[in-house]
Amino acid sequence: MQITRQADYAVRAVLHLAQLKNGDRAATSVVAKEQHIPPSFLAKIISQLSIAGLLHTSRGARGGVTLARDPKDITLLEVIEAIDGPIQLNECVGDEGVCTFDKDCPIKSVWCTAQDELVARLKRTDFGQLLGNVSN
Numbered sequence: 241m242q243i244t245r246q247a248d249y250a251v252r253a254v255l256h257l258a259q260l261k262n263g264d265r266a267a268t269s270v271v272a273k274e275q276h277i278p279p280s281f282l283a284k285i286i287s288q289l290s291i292a293g294l295l296h297t298s299r300g301a302r303g304g305v306t307l308a309r310d311p312k313d314i315t316l317l318e319v320i321e322a323i324d325g326p327i328q329l330n331e332c333v334g335d336e337g338v339c340t341f342d343k344d345c346p347i348k349s350v351w352c353t354a355q356d357e358l359v360a361r362l363k364r365t366d367f368g369q370l371l372g373n374v375s376n
Contacts, residue, residue: 243320243324244323244324246281246284246285246324247319247320247323249275249281249282249285250285250288250289250320250322250323251319251320252275252277253271253289254289254294254295254307255367255371256271256274256275257271257295257305257306257307258307258311258367258370258371263306264306265298265302265303265305265306266304266306267304268282268283268286268304271305285323286305288323289319289322289323290305290308292322293308294307294308294314294318294322295307295308296308310368311366311367311370311371312367312368313366313368314366314367315362315363315364315365315366315367316362316363316365316366316370317359317363317365320362327355327359327362328355329354330351332345332348333348333351333352333355
């Protein structure tokens, strides 16, 4: 499993904003340049994160983008799912009857457990914690 490039960019953008002091705003052009994200791609990402309630955006000379909540209150799972939707390692996880082997499949429980562990880990990881891993 690999998250999309768009989700990776979203995580980098949110981490960038989390590093700002006292909820300062950042111009999307600055975030794009410093995080090596194509500006048109970042605009779509910012829009999705804003709709998900993770970012605030404002236009104009004093405009920009900022986190909607404290970094410790935003999880890695929220950002990834805002972009990619719910994590699903295999189509049989969560969807009964998709696989012809369904209840007799010896692998399904492995997929379910792995997905549960991944989701739990991403849910436990917030951007406040990630700030401690950033070297300035």
